[in-house]
Amino acid sequence: MKSHKNNHKYSVIVMVTFASLLLTACGGSGSGSDDDGGPVSSGSALNAGAGGPTGAVGDCAADAGGVNWDALMTKTCRNLSDYGLFQDPTDPTANPAKGGVAYDLSVALFSDYTTKYRFVFIPEGEKAVYRASEALSFPLGTVITKTFALPENTAFRDGNEQVIETRLLIHREHGWVAIPYYWASAEDATLAITGKSLPDMTTNHNGMDLTFTYSVPKASDCTSCHSIVPLLQGPNDKREPIFLPIGPKARFLNKDHQYANGTVYNQLLYWAEGEILQGLPADMAAVEKAPLFDELTTPDALDDNELMATAKGYLDVNCAHCHRSRLTLPDDYAGPAGGSGLQLEYNRPYVDDPSKFGTCKTAVAGGHPDYSADVVPQDAGDSYLLFRMSTNDNRHRMPELGRAVVHQEGAALIETWINRLPEASCSPTP
Amino acid sequence: MVRESSWRRWPAVIAVSVGILISGCGEDGDDGARGPAGTAALEQSVTTTSGFAIPGDAVFVAPDAVSGDDITEEMLLALFDVPDDSVVVLPKGRFTVSETITVNSANGLTLTGYGINETLLDFSTADGDDAIRFEGGIDVTIRDLGVYEAKKNGIKTVSANGVHMAYTATVWEGELESDNGAYGLYPLQSQNILVENNYAYGSADAGIYVGQSNNIVVRNNIAKNNVAGIEIENSTMADVYNNLVVGNTGGILAFDLPGLEQAYGGNVRIFNNDVYANNAENVGSGAVGIIPPGTGVLVFAASDVEVYNNDITENETTAISIASYFLSDNDVANYPANYGASMNQGWSPLVKNIYLHDNVISRNGGDPRGALITDIVAGYTSAGNASGMPQTMPAILYGGIGELLSNLDQLSGFNALVGADAANDGVDYDAYDAGDQICANSNINGNPAPDYANVNTGLVYGTTMATASFDGDGNPVPSLLIDQMVNNTYLNCVQNRLPPAVVNFKNNLYGCAGDDLAEPACSL
Incomplete structure (x- = not known):
């Protein structure tokens, strides 16, 4: 599926065509959970109707009527809303555009007691591939959003909070890129390549007010955490770092999630049955599972x-x-x-x-x-x-x-x- | 790259193209939003104080900034997703930088100021740890600037192939204190490293530290008032020469420490350095915390090290100290439990094949001290040594316990821990053979009369049955042997010379087998 640098536009088109051929060939096949085949989609897939990158150069100003995939793949837009990831462009915490799936982790990176809202957008007809211990292998075009909000009181994560920033991870042709957006106003988040330092942020935790300077990361900070680096094997080894997602590993996703419609279901099974994940072992006991940990764990x-x-x-x-x-x-x-x-x-x-x-x-x-x-x-x-x-x-x-x-x-x-x-x-x- | 004939016409062009790039950052940047920042201005000079000619197409960061300004944002923009072979120029003056500057996967980048005393970056108010950090990258140059008061490390590279640090200072001003950051110039897990003409002052760890790296030249630097002046750790093919190393706790160090990704180093040559008055009290922690104040050169658990033609003067404990890891951890029985994985990869607590020759050793040992060697110092400076009378602390001090235990066949059980690759590379715990020995000869006594007799070689433990001492249970005890350094009997052997290190940077070769072929130090 990896396409050549010089003619990627064409090969993406070829890829899409190829996918639809497979769609015909495999139409009506059941759960993707034990399906080793290529991209498959059906009307019931979680990303059905979500669309996907066309291979064309995108336009931040385009109204895609949903996710603006081409802009995501090719442009670093000034406003988060340009990408059309959320039905309400002023609210990145809920109601993703078609194809977006909310998820959470059994144990999360601590970020100053913020609440995090995560969504994954996988292009229509595509699936992530299960990996036992590393981050799931997400197809080209995948977008992951993570929004950070500081609650007024950490004991009541009920929406009484300040939405601070939304970070995007985008799987582009030459690898993942990260783009930070800062919610300078309630209307929209704007590109924050150089980060943002927010003094005097306050939350109440266990009856104590915590006041601190919150740092919206710089774009280069994203790479610091998300990169793995080569252990250079001699003077002629010029391999480069590789950018990877961190959180969406099977062991952290292997837990129940309460979906917006009230459904409570294991996330990996939900993704597999929703045809955005393939290769999940039939025996879930064989899948790594990090124990739940949060502020209430003793x-x-x-x-x-x-x-x-x-x-x-x-x-x-x-x-x-x-x-x-x-x-x-x-x-x-x-x-x-x-x-x-x-x-x-x-x-x-x-x-x-x-x-x-x-x-x-x-x-x-x-x-x-x-x-x-x-x-x-x-x-x-x-x-x-x-x-x-x-x-x-x-x-x-x-x-x-x-x-x-x-x-x-x-x-x-x-x-x-x-x-x-x-x-x-x-x-x-x- | 340098277009000398027409540089005066460049700035206007740059201003236009930078303007385009800036708008590109927001509106239509491609992957990663390239966005060199700043606008170009007519500069008085296009060469740095070290003579580096700044090309006309360089990116000038905050060219209108005045001393005291915070240029963090401009630096970040200029260095984010920086195009290949960029020259990024920081302005003249002393500026505040309030965050860590991270540069990812830069290829061919030159980050320069106008000179080591012209462009100063002050990180004292930064909300970060390292000052400047390069992750990945190929053929990266940092030159002609100074990094002051980093919260942690000064300039770090990790996993870079091709690192050139030149005419750059890392400084913690004032007294040497325990909160003076960590390393100054800090290439880690990198290849092809050229560190030259720099100034490293005041680090609570090592001023210049190269770790887990290969093919390294460290030359013509000044390392002053750090805990460790220059440290080469778990690294191979390293040449350290023509440096001035003064006022540190320990001057020049070759270390191999357990538990690291690159398990061990080797082929480290330390030559033609001035190692003078390294007598600072030790305010360090971690690995460097063990260094006795007043140490000129310290070889610690490292093998295949050649120390020659250095001037080692007025270091108050010893000129050259050679110790196995047993000096800091003598729990030999627990080595398999504590270090088994490292030993499998080839790390060894032993020191082997150390060759000290032609060093001029003058007026060392005047006030020996150090928490780790209290008993040794007490023994030598009282009657409690092999000579039965108080002595000046040996200028060359060798621990010897590792060699003795090997020669007594008490470590051969460790052989089973050594993995195949390491064993093939010669790592073993057998009795020392000729090639394993610690040799010191042809060193020159620089003491004036009447102190000429006070330049000695000492062995804490005799390394053979004939010279070792044992307690009633048959366990080795320190012998505290001492002999004159010139024509000494204990370390009187010769080792093979080690080959020079070669640095390939942008397809040019540096070091004694490269650009320094004609350098006198290289023919020593």
Whole structure:
């Protein structure tokens, strides 16, 4: 399906034609869940009638009567509304244009207690392909939107909130691109290539007012988190970073979602049966599943296995976009911070090499005299990793981007996890 | 690229094309919204203070900015999705930059100011960590500017092939303090790295640090008042020469640390450097926190290192210190548990094939100290050493415990941990053979009389049954051997010379086998 650089317009047309041929050939076939074939669509698909890129150069001003696919594929428009992704262009939190599907994650990247609204738009006739441990393989033309809103009170995520920004991930011909939009007014969001710094943002969390400077990321920041980098294999290795989505992995999608019409259903099954996902194993027990974690989870109530899985899920989605290496990535690729030796992927067994999770590992770059190792099992107070999650000092703060306040519940989870890890050589002697 | 004949006519053209590009950013940019920012102005000069000729088609960032202005937004716009082979020029003056500047996958980019003292970027109020960070990229140049008060690292590259840092300063002003950021110039996991004519001052970690990289030349730099002056870590094919390294806690370091993606380094040559008075107290943390203040050159758990023809002067603990990882972690029994995966990849706590020769060693050891070596210092400076009388701290100090344990066949169990690739590369835990040894000869005693006798070689542990000491249980204990450095008996051997590093940058070769063929240091 990958088309050549010089004649992509034609090959997209060919592709579309090809898809419709297949549509004829496979018309009436059932669920796509065990279908290994090419693009298939039917009237009941979630993206039926959504349209898709035509291969033509788009126009930000065009009224596409729905998603403005050609503009998404070829233009960086000034206004979010130019892309026609939402029925109400002033509300990116609900009612996507035809083809948009809401989703959420079992455990999410912490972003200063904001509420996030996610939608995926897959062109009509196309499907994502299941992958066991990496982000699903989304077809060209796929658009993912994520809107961040700061609630007045984190206990009541009922719409009493300030919509701040909407980030787009677009799968264009030469790879994914990210474009940030900032809601400067209630009317529309505008392109924010250089980000935005918003002082004096306030939310009430557990009865305490948190006031902080919220950072809308720069476009280049998007790449910082979303890129994997080559582990260069010699002086002539000139491979480049690869841009990838982070959240939509099977393990985070493998949970129930309450859809706008009230339906509650497992998201992966919903996508498969809605013909926007293929290759999902018939046996859902074989699909990775990160435990649910949110502000109401009580770490102390988890048994050791649940705690390990929950902590790993949290570390994965908050850290492992950078702190990862190899495993299920393309050969000799890693996250930008994989080289630190701290590698926190959910699909990396802790027991295989606890030092990858920081156990008894001296910080290579940086460090702090008060903490003897990244993770000191059974002594969270001596663990640099927990300190880095719990400080706002730029020199030490982790994650580097997107966090101005401490995620108290996340820190509590990791504190509990460290204190209940199996004893290691650096653990305090009883 | 340089069109000298007609540069004066360029600015107007640039202004027009930049204007088009700016509107393109919002309305009809293609993938990624290219949008070089700023407008061009007639400049008084088109060469930087180092002589770099700025081409007429360069992108001039905020050319009208005056000192004190915040140029963050202009920098971000100019460097976002920057076209191949761009020259991006930062203005003259001292400017505020309030966020991390990240540059992704730049190809052929030159980021330049007007000079190391002309274009200063002040990150002291930044809400970010690193000052400038390059992710990916091919043949990237950073030159003629200064980065001040970075919150974390100064200039970092990760996974770049072709990095040229020149006439660039990374500075934390004032006293050396623990919150002075992290690394200054910081190529990581990169290839073909040329770091030359830079000034690295005041880092709480290493002023110049090259990590997990290959094919590296670090020359003609000044590293001053950092915890570590220049550090080469888990890197191969590195030449460090003609640098002035002064006032740091430790001057020049070759480290191999466990747990990293590139498990080990090698073929590091440190030569013809001035390593002077590196006596700053250690305010660092993490790996560099172990460096004893007053250390000239430190080889730590690294192998295949040649240190020669350096002037190593007035470092108050030792001129050259060589230690296995057992110095910082002597829990040998737990190495498989703690470092097994790294050892599988070839990391080793041992030091092997270290060759020290023709260094001029003068007036070192005047005030030896360091938390990690308190007992060693106490032994040498009291009667508690092999000579039975107080001594000046050895100018060349070798730990020896790793070699002794190897020679006693107490580490051969680790051989089973070594993966096939590493084993094929020669990693083992057998008794040291001739090629593994630590050798020091032809070093020159630069002390004046009457202190001439005070330039010594010391071995903390004897490395053979004849020289080692044992307690009643048969466990090795420090011998604290000492001998004169000139014609010493303990490290009296010769190793093969190491081949030079070669940097290929934009298809030109740099280093002793490249542009420096005629450089005197390269024929030493």
